[in-house]
Amino acid sequence: MSLALDIFTVVAISVGAFFFLAGTVGLLRFPDALTRLHALTKADNLGLGLVVLGLLPQAAGLPGALKLVSIWLLAQLAGATVAQLIARAVRPGGPQA
Amino acid sequence: MSAATVFGLCGAALVGLGLYGLVVHSEPLRKILAFNLLGGGVFLLFGVIARRGAAAGLGGDPVPQALIITGIVVAFSATALAVALVLRLFQETGRATLRSDAPVGARVTDTDS
Amino acid sequence: MTLALAIDAGLAVLVLAVATWTIAVRKTFAAVVGFVSYGLLLALVWVRLLAVDVALTEAAIGSGVTGVLLLAAAARLRPTEKGAAAEQPGAALCFVTAILSAVVSAGLAALVLLPTNPAPTLAQAAVANLPATGLGNSVTAVLLAYRAWDTLLEKVVLVLALLGVWSLAPDALWGGRPGPRYPAQRDGALVFLAQLLPPVGIVVGIYMLWVGANEPGGAFQGSTILAAMWILVVMAGLGDAPPVGRRWLRLVLVAGPMVFLAVGLSGFAIAEAFLAYPVGYAKPLIILIEVPLTLSIAATLGLLVAGPPERAE
Numbered sequence: 008m009s010l011a012l013d014i015f016t017v018v019a020i021s022v023g024a025f026f027f028l029a030g031t032v033g034l035l036r037f038p039d040a041l042t043r044l045h046a047l048t049k050a051d052n053l054g055l056g057l058v059v060l061g062l063l064p065q066a067a068g069l070p071g072a073l074k075l076v077s078i079w080l081l082a083q084l085a086g087a088t089v090a091q092l093i094a095r096a097v098r099p100g101g102p103q104a
Numbered sequence: 105m106s107a108a109t110v111f112g113l114c115g116a117a118l119v120g121l122g123l124y125g126l127v128v129h130s131e132p133l134r135k136i137l138a139f140n141l142l143g144g145g146v147f148l149l150f151g152v153i154a155r156r157g158a159a160a161g162l163g164g165d166p167v168p169q170a171l172i173i174t175g176i177v178v179a180f181s182a183t184a185l186a187v188a189l190v191l192r193l194f195q196e197t198g199r200a201t202l203r204s205d206a207p208v209g210a211r212v213t214d215t216d217s
Numbered sequence: 218m219t220l221a222l223a224i225d226a227g228l229a230v231l232v233l234a235v236a237t238w239t240i241a242v243r244k245t246f247a248a249v250v251g252f253v254s255y256g257l258l259l260a261l262v263w264v265r266l267l268a269v270d271v272a273l274t275e276a277a278i279g280s281g282v283t284g285v286l287l288l289a290a291a292a293r294l295r296p297t298e299k300g301a302a303a304e305q306p307g308a309a310l311c312f313v314t315a316i317l318s319a320v321v322s323a324g325l326a327a328l329v330l331l332p333t334n335p336a337p338t339l340a341q342a343a344v345a346n347l348p349a350t351g352l353g354n355s356v357t358a359v360l361l362a363y364r365a366w367d368t369l370l371e372k373v374v375l376v377l378a379l380l381g382v383w384s385l386a387p388d389a390l391w392g393g394r395p396g397p398r399y400p401a402q403r404d405g406a407l408v409f410l411a412q413l414l415p416p417v418g419i420v421v422g423i424y425m426l427w428v429g430a431n432e433p434g435g436a437f438q439g440s441t442i443l444a445a446m447w448i449l450v451v452m453a454g455l456g457d458a459p460p461v462g463r464r465w466l467r468l469v470l471v472a473g474p475m476v477f478l479a480v481g482l483s484g485f486a487i488a489e490a491f492l493a494y495p496v497g498y499a500k501p502l503i504i505l506i507e508v509p510l511t512l513s514i515a516a517t518l519g520l521l522v523a524g525p526p527e528r529a530e
Contacts, residue, residue, distance in 0.1 A: 084413065091406035107225040111262055112329030114229035118236055121321030125240040127314045130304035133245055133287070133294055137252050140283065141236055144259055146422045147271075148397040152329060157264045157338030160345075162355060164339045170359035174371045177437060180278050181378035182520040187290045188382040191524065201304065202413030 012064040019061025026054030040097040048090045052083050108155040115148025130189045132200055136183055143179045148173045225265055232258045245298060249287045256280020256512060269433035270356045273425075278518070279440035285448060286522050351500030353431030360435065361503050365492045369481065372510065374476045375517045378453050379470070386525040392462025392490055393526035401454030411453030418446035426511050430500075436511045443515035458523050460530045465530025466516065 033046025059079040066072040122142025126135050150168045157165030194200045235258060239251035256279050263272035340448050343355045343363065350362040360368050386393070402408055422442035427433030450456045480502055481492040488495045494502050 081414075081417070084410065088410040089407045095406075105222065105227065107222060107265055108328060110222065110225050110229050111266060113326050114232055115263070116322045116325035117233055117330060119325055120318040121233070121236050121240055123321055124314050124318040127318075128242075128306055130295075130306070130312055131245060131297070131301040133290055134248060137239060137248055137287065140252065140279075141239065141255070144236075144255070144279070147275075148259075148262065149325065149329070149406060151263065151266045151268055151271065153336075154268060156332060156336040158267070158341055159338050159340040160343075162340050162358050165340045165474075166343050166355035166359045167339045167364070169268045169356050170364060170367075171357070172268070172271050173360065173435075173437060174367055176271075176274050176279045177371055178374055180283050181375050181521060184286055184377045185381045187286055188385050188524055190292060191293060192385045194294055194297060199300055202296050203304065216274055 016061045016064055019057050023054045023057030023061060026050045028058065030054065041094055044094055050088055052086060055079055055082055057062045108152045111148055111155075112152035115145045115152065118142070118145030118148065120143070130201070130203060132193075133187070136186050136190070139186075141184060143175070147175055150175075169210065228258065228265065229523045230264060232262060245294065246288075247285065249291045252287065253284035256284065270354070270429075270435060270438070273433060273435075274441075277438055277445075279406055281445060282291035282518055282522060283449075289524075291521075310339060326510040349496065349499060350494070350503070351430075352503070354429060354435070356432065356433075357429050357435050361506065362494065362499060365477075365481070365506075369474065369492070371476045372477065372513065375514065375521075376470060376474065379520055380515050382521060382525050384525075386527070390526045390529055392460055393530050394460050394528045395458050395520060395526050396451070397527065398457060399452050399454040405453060407449075407453045408455065411449050411455050413447040415450060418442050418449075422446070422511075422515075426507060430503075436507045438512060440511040440514035441518060443511070444518035444522070447515070447519045451523070458520075461520065461526055462530070469516045470513055470520075473510040476509045480506055 027050065030047050030050025033050065034043050037043045037046055056079055059075045063072050063077055066075055119142055121197040122138045122140075122145055125138025125140065129135055129138060150172050151164075154168035154172075157168070159165070159212075190200055232255065234253045235251055239248050239255060242248050242251065247269055257276060260272045260276035260280065263269070263275055280334070301344075340355075343359060346363070347353070347355060347358055350358045352358045352362070383391075419442075422439040424439075425434040425442060426436055426439035427434075447456075482492040484491050487498075
């Protein structure tokens with residue numbers, strides 16, 4: 008059973024790392040700020056979610072698992088807010104449009 | 105070659121980088137950034153000493169770690185004072201330069217950040 | 218070379234690369250962004266060195282609060298960047314500086330590569346006296362029991378720095394409100410964050426203070442989270458920085474060091490020396506010190522980021 012859980016952890020974290028890699032490639036290759044934000048937020052939220060999912064079997068009991076999930080939720084909240092703020096700052100009319 | 109040695113070499117390189125940036129940059133804010141980099145390198149050297157002192161079931165010697173925490177807080181307060189000085193200099197003279205013979209520009213009253 | 222060592226080497230190379238970019242890039246705003254990422258990578262390095270308390274402090278104070286301070290300053294100082302380009306030193310000075318910096322680095326690297334065997338350590342003494350303090354986290358025990366004198370002086374240094382920052386205000390604005398007035402945006406994403414995050418942040422900050430007795434955490438890390446929540450509320454325009462002349466604000470700022478000093482002086486009466494804790498009462502006294510200390514440090518950090526008074530009351 009623990010071997011299956013370990014394999015699940017490794018697979019989920021590897022897929023999450025691949026999503027992070029895809030987001031970073033998008034950051035480097037996309038032409039302008041809005042498309043780069045799109046690549047970053049979509050890939051990183053899903054990547055972090057998969058990493059957290061992979062770490063859940065290794066967590067220390069229910070409080071540890073809840074802490075991991077709350078980290079993912081807080082990171083999503085912060086990432087979404089920052090993406091909104093940057094997008095509003097770079098759109099053609101400026102931040103006030 | 106252990107992890108502590110690798111990070112110790114990294115800390116030594118950071119000290120050199122920070123020193124270089126502190127001398128070469130002319131803007132005070134860049135000097136403050138380089139000073140913080142220098143501080144980070146010094147703290148890493150302390151951390152290596154702490155890691156090497158691992159004993160009695162702990163991962164590292166707690167006394168250097170507590171010294172590093174104190175150092176980070178004091179470095180932040182020094183940075184805050186330095187930044188306030190630079191901003192005040194900019195407000196008074198319109199330029200942020202450390203040269204004593206620079207011409208004094210118009211007094212800046214910045215109403216927006 | 219094991220896998221863990223390869224990962225550590227990769228992390229060290231990444232830290233050096235980001236630091237080099239911070240020094241070399243032209244625009245100051247980009248350099249500050251590089252500095253913030255350098256701070257977060259350094260927090261990862263601290264975790265790899267098994268110093269989790271230091272990692273929390275580095276991520277919170279070294280990278281977080283310092284980053285906010287430097288970003289605001291870089292935005293304000295943008296008009297000066299064109300003039301600074303004319304003052305760049307010549308190639309000769311850069312070359313000599315690079316040689317001398319490399320010599321200093323090489324000297325420190327030699328110190329790192331020539332360890333003293335056996336490595337000097339105080340870990341045994343720290344762990345042996347932990348039961349007397351009632352704490353489980355040895356770093357907290359060092360900060361608040363073995364070297365409490367250093368922590369008291371560090372708090373005084375914070376207050377002195379704040380006094381220095383306040384003294385830079387023009388005479389007419391002494392006692393006024395620090396920092397600009399951030400307008401409350403109607404449809405702001407920042408307003409949404411500032412309404413949602415502070416309750417969570419306050420709980421996390423208090424939890425970090427409480428759990429610092431036995432796990433990584435402590436007063437400095439928890440108070441930085443509290444200060445960050447206040448900075449967020451002010452930046453979203455939902456609240457304003459209080460005028461620095463207010464008596465309650467000054468009381469909050471000095472409550473921490475005053476209680477600390479009072480407990481220390483009472484050590485003359487109830488124990489043998491200054492800042493000595495009587496047997497069996499160490500943990501309650503430490504908690505008595507930590508709670509006002511957290512509030513004071515949170516207020517001091519928030520006001521240091523806000524800067525000198527810029528508006529009349």
